[in-house]
Amino acid sequence: xxxxxxxxxxxxxxxxxxxxxxxxxxxxxxxxxxxxxxxxxxxxxxxxxxxxxxxxxxxxxxxxxxxxxxxxxxxxxxxxxxxxxxxxxxxxxxxxxxxxxxxxxxxxxxxxxxxxxxxxxxxxxxxxxxxxxxxxxxxxxxxxxxxxxxxxxxxxxxxxxxxxxxxxxxxxxxxxxxxxxxxxxxxxxxxxxxxxxxxxxxxxxxxxxxxxxxxxxxxxxxxxxxxxxxxxxxxxxxxxxxxxxxxxxxxxxxxxxxxxx
Amino acid sequence: xxxxxxxxxxxxxxxxxxxxxxxxxxxxxxxxxxxxxxxxxxxxxxxxxxxxxxxxxxxxxxxxxxxxxxxxxxxxxxxxxxxxxxxxxxxxxxxxxxxxxxxxxxxxxxxxxxxxxxxxxxxxxxxxxxxxxxxxxxxxxxxxxxxxxxxxxxxxxxxxxxxxxxxxxxxxxxxxxxxxxxxxxxxxxxxxxxxxxxxxxxxxxxxxxxxxxxxxxxxxxxxxxxxxxxxxxxxxxxxxxxxxxxxxxxxxxxxxxxxxx
Numbered sequence: 269x270x271x272x273x274x275x276x277x278x279x280x281x282x283x284x285x286x287x288x289x290x291x292x293x294x295x296x297x298x299x300x301x302x303x304x305x306x307x308x309x310x311x312x313x314x315x316x317x318x319x320x321x322x323x324x325x326x327x328x329x330x331x332x333x334x335x336x337x338x339x340x341x342x343x344x345x346x347x348x349x350x351x352x353x354x355x356x357x358x359x360x361x362x363x364x365x366x367x368x369x370x371x372x373x374x375x376x377x378x379x380x381x382x383x384x385x386x387x388x389x390x391x392x393x394x395x396x397x398x399x400x401x402x403x404x405x406x407x408x409x410x411x412x413x414x415x416x417x418x419x420x421x422x423x424x425x426x427x428x429x430x431x432x433x434x435x436x437x438x439x440x441x442x443x444x445x446x447x448x449x450x451x452x453x454x455x456x457x458x459x460x461x462x463x464x465x466x467x468x469x470x471x472x473x474x475x476x477x478x479x480x481x482x483x484x485x486x487x488x489x490x491x492x493x494x495x496x497x498x499x500x501x502x503x504x505x506x507x508x509x510x511x512x513x514x515x516x517x518x519x520x521x522x523x524x525x526x527x528x529x
Numbered sequence: 530x531x532x533x534x535x536x537x538x539x540x541x542x543x544x545x546x547x548x549x550x551x552x553x554x555x556x557x558x559x560x561x562x563x564x565x566x567x568x569x570x571x572x573x574x575x576x577x578x579x580x581x582x583x584x585x586x587x588x589x590x591x592x593x594x595x596x597x598x599x600x601x602x603x604x605x606x607x608x609x610x611x612x613x614x615x616x617x618x619x620x621x622x623x624x625x626x627x628x629x630x631x632x633x634x635x636x637x638x639x640x641x642x643x644x645x646x647x648x649x650x651x652x653x654x655x656x657x658x659x660x661x662x663x664x665x666x667x668x669x670x671x672x673x674x675x676x677x678x679x680x681x682x683x684x685x686x687x688x689x690x691x692x693x694x695x696x697x698x699x700x701x702x703x704x705x706x707x708x709x710x711x712x713x714x715x716x717x718x719x720x721x722x723x724x725x726x727x728x729x730x731x732x733x734x735x736x737x738x739x740x741x742x743x744x745x746x747x748x749x750x751x752x753x754x755x756x757x758x759x760x761x762x763x764x765x766x767x768x769x770x771x772x773x774x775x776x777x778x779x780x781x782x783x784x785x786x787x788x789x790x
Binding site: 318321322341344345346347348349350352353354356357358360361365366367368369370372373374375402405409411418420422423424425426 | 611683
C-alpha cells in the first residue's frame, strides 16, 4: 500500500495579522508544527488603512467590496509585499524555511477574472488551477510556502482572491500527493451555535447537521461560505478540516470544530 | 573536463521600471534569452512617490538616503509587492516561469544591518551570503528567479539593499556552479567617456584603464560603485560583465561596455 506523507495547511485571518504580538506567537507555534506545512494569510485592515491614507474610497456593491485598479495596486503592495515578507522574515527567524508567494510566482495559482452577470467585481479572481508538481517540488526541498491572497490570470493580470478559497484549493490540489489537514484559524474557538457565546462551539459538524442548522438559520451568514468551502474540500480528497482559534495548532486547546463528511 | 552550464543575470534600473511600455518591451526581450536566467530589479520612483503621498519626508544625510522604519515599510510594499509581482505576472504572460523573491524568501540572501561609524543608515543591509544550493535547485527546476532589492538579517528584520550589489553577489555565488554573464542595464548605452555624449561609449574597460580614468576624474561619480562592483565580481569568478542599454540583450545594439580583467 502506498502511504502518503502528511501535510498541514493553516489559513490565518485578518485578526491575527493585525495584532503584532498575537502574530508573533502564532508564527512561533506554526514553526513548531512537524513535517510539511503551508501557510495562507488574509489581509487584515492594513489595505483599507493604506487605501484611505492615499485618498481611495472603498467601492462597495451590495455589501461586496469591488477591487478597482487603484485598490488592486494597494492589496498587491500590502498582501504580497508588506504582510507576506514580514511573515516570511519572522518565520525565517524561527528557523522555518519560509518562501512567500502570490499565485503568479511559478504560476502556482492561476485564476480567471470573475465574470458575474450583474456585478462587476473588478480585479477579483476565481481559482482555476494549482501548479501541484512545482509546489510539491518546493515542499520536498524543505520549503514552507506562505501564500498571500493574490493570484494571476497568466495573461499578465494580478487578481485579488479570497484567502479561504486559496487555502481550500491548495488543500484539494495537495491531497493528490499528501494526506492533508486543513486548519482555518480565526478569532473564535470554532463554529458557534450562538455567535455571541464562545462556549457554544459545535465540536463536530457533518453535511446533515449543517443542512439542519442552515434551515434553522442557526449558522452565522459569514460562516456559510467557509463551511461550503470545507465540505467541498472534504468531498474532493482533503483528509481532515478544523476551524478554531490558532491555539488549537499546538493542542493548547482541545476545543475547536471538526468538519467531517 | 567539467563544463559548467551558462546563466545570464540581468539587473535593470529604475528608469525601465518607471516606463510601462519600455518595461513591457524589456520583459519580452528578457523572456527570449535562452537558458537559465535571473532578473534583479531596482525600485524606480514609485517608493518616493508613495512615501510622499502618505506624508513621509525622505531622510537624507550627506546626500545618502536613510531608510527609517516608515520608509522601510514603503520600500518593502513597493519593491517586493507592487513592482516584483507586476514583473512576475508579465513574465508569466511571456511563458517565462518567473518566481519573485526578497532575500528573506528561502533565506536566499542574508544580510546584516549596516554599522557605519558616523552615519546611521537605518534599515539598510549589506549582503552576507547567498543560499546557493537552494537557488541552484530552483533554477534547475526551470524557475527564473526575480529578485527585488530587499534582504533580511535572519532575525526577523527586513533590510533595504542596493540592487547592483545584489546582482553582483548573486553572480559571484552562482559562478561556483555556472558560467555567469552579468548584464547591468540602464538608460545609457554604456560607460561613457563624456557623460553628456551617448556616442562616447567605452567599449572595453579593464582595471588599468579604470584606474587611469579615475585619476583623470573622467568617470562619472555615479559609475564608480557600479564599476567597483564589476571588477570585484570578475575577480571572484564571474565570467563576463556588460553595462549598457537593455537593447544589448537581444543584440539589437552592438554598443555596450564590456568589463574585463
